[in-house]
Amino acid sequence: MSLESQRRLAAELLKVGKGRVWIDPDRIEDVEAAITRAEIRRLIHEEIIQPLPRKGVSRARARVQHEKKKKGLRKGPGQKSGAAHAGISKKTVWMRKIRALRRKLRELKTDRTITENAYRRLYNMAGSGVFESTADLERYIQTHALGRKR
Secondary structure (H helix, E strand, C coil): CCHHHHHHHHHHHHHHCHEEECCCCHHHHHHHCCCCCHHHHHHHHHCCCEEEECCCCCHHHHHHHHHHHCCCCCCCCCCCCCCCCCCCCCCHHHHHHHHHHHHHHHHHHCCEHHHHHHHHHHHHHCCCCCCCCHHHHHHHHHHHHCCCCC
């Protein structure tokens, strides 16, 4: 009752693995009798022996996940992996910060809130990474009384 050799020959002829060879359970006697490649080829032609379809990986879960991400879900700390700068590079963080600081300094200079002298000093300090944010810059100006006396 072993159909091992028939299954092997069919797999070779169909160019699939042995696990993907389907043999019609109602016609097992015909398959048992077939011992040559020609006989197996005839059984394949008669569709007594067929290749099973390839098994794929379902995209259903991926689709659901994608929909959730579109809604803004799955963004919490549990989903994040990698170092702190993996999501957004250190350079980008620096560029955003320095541009904001320089914008703020320009504003203060044009509003005549700080002197040209103070502006230049603060500009250089910002460039060397002294300030964490524009709020930090304003705190520094306040504590060191760099605001222009009106």
